Amino acid sequence: MKKSILVAGATGNLGNKICKELIKRGADVSALVRTATDPEKIETLRKIGVNVIAVDLSNVDEIAKACADIDCVVSALAGLGDVILDLQKRLLDGALQAGVPRFIPSDFCTDYNDLVPGENRNFDLRRQFKAYLDSSSIKASSIFNGAFADIMKYNTPILNLKDKSIGYWGEKADWKLDFTTMDNTASFTAEVALDDKAPRNLQIASFQVSPNMIWADVKEATGLEFRMQQLSSLEDFAQMIKKQRKDNPAGEAELYAKWQQAQYMYSMFSTHHHQLSNQRYENLSWTTSLDYISSFVK
Template sequence: MKKSILVAGAAGNLGNRICRELVKREAAVSAIVRTSTDPLKIEALKKMGVEIIEVDMSSSEELTKACQGKEVVVSAVAGLADVIVDLQKRLLDSAIQAKVPRFIPSDFSTDYNDLVPGENRNFDLRRDFKAYLDSTSIKASSVFNGAFADILKYSTPALNLKDRSISYWGEKADWKLDFTTMDDTAAFTAEVALDNDAPRNLQIASFQISPNMLWSDVKEITGEEFSLRRLSSMEDFAAFIKKQRADNPAGENELYAKWQQSQYMYSMFSTHHHQLANGRYENLTWTTGLAYLKSFVNR
């Protein structure tokens, strides 16, 4: 019998992929979407075989009705406190009201559990929701994928294709950073949704790669030696971020505030995954760092 799974955030990049992977695994997939959702995104989900349920996301009654009969709720929503905390709380309460056994929160990020509160705004929001989630009786599983590998394409300090540089902070040229592709994250999340015995926390990474390893791989691909730069100490980086945030109060209402991008870099160089669950599901294959870099780094 097909497992019935409800996905929130299905119109987003990750949510769409999670739906696709669940359908491939013959789950009965439903997606809750706002009435204002792009019709083209809804049509793409329908073509996959996903049942579309249009709801008023502010209505607990409508969310509870959508959760009825579901075995798992997967949240792939993105946003600030009104989404990560408030909306997810309504969704969770509705799932519990509908007697849904399991919940997968939108924790797709570096594993923030060992990080210091206050150092990353978006992780603090996830922490707030986690505390609420863990106070309930529902069985939860969080998927921590590090950073989405896509960020390597966008000239961050970790890999800047525009100025042909690779940068790091502190004495961390050999510090391994966790990257997972969206496709790998979606496939793993689908497996977790179908796994009634999945644990509370699962760390994954398509590849773990240090600045020195990035430098070597880029040289192998391009034949070029990028500049390898130490930008500052970690302490100076933390002070810079604090000032950057204080100087840009408008960023508190921006999902991708400039200082939030810096906070993510700081977090990636502060912690990494030590207990990868990559081998939990034998049918999965994982993208290697070299293969991923070859997909967009040109000679």
């Protein structure tokens, strides 16, 4: 019997990919969207076989009606407190009201469970929602994919193509960082949504690669030897982030404030995944660091 999956945030890049992967696996897929959603985005979803349900997302009863006969709700929502806390809570309340058995929250990030509260604003929001989710009766599965591999293309200190440099903090040139492509994340999420026995927490990574390993991959892909540089101690980096945040209060209303991006970097060098679930689903193939780096480093 086909499973029915409801995806919130389906008009976003990750949400759209999750819908495609679910359809590929034979699921009946519905997308929960705002009533004011761009008609072109709705049509894009319908063309791939998604049943689009437009509702007033401030109304739990309307959300519950959309959740009728759904086996699992997948949240691919992105935002600040009004989304990750308020909207996700309404989404969960609607799912509970409709008797949905399973829920996948929008935890697509580094596994924050062992990190110190207060060090990452966006992780703190997810941590708060987790407490609300775990107080409910629904069975939940969080997918921790580390960082999306796309950030390697954005000239961050970890890999700066303009400066031809690779940076790291502390004594962590050999510290392995968790990266997962969005395609790999979507495929794994689809499998979890269809897996009634999926555990509470799942860590994945397309590849785990240290700054020194990135240097070696870049050299193999291009023949170039990028400059390795220690940027500062982790302690100094943490103090710099606190000062940036204090000096830029407007960033509290920005999803990716400059200091928030630095918080993500700090988190990546503070924890990494130790129990990968990559092999849970045998039909998945994972992108390697060399293949990914070779796809955009010239």
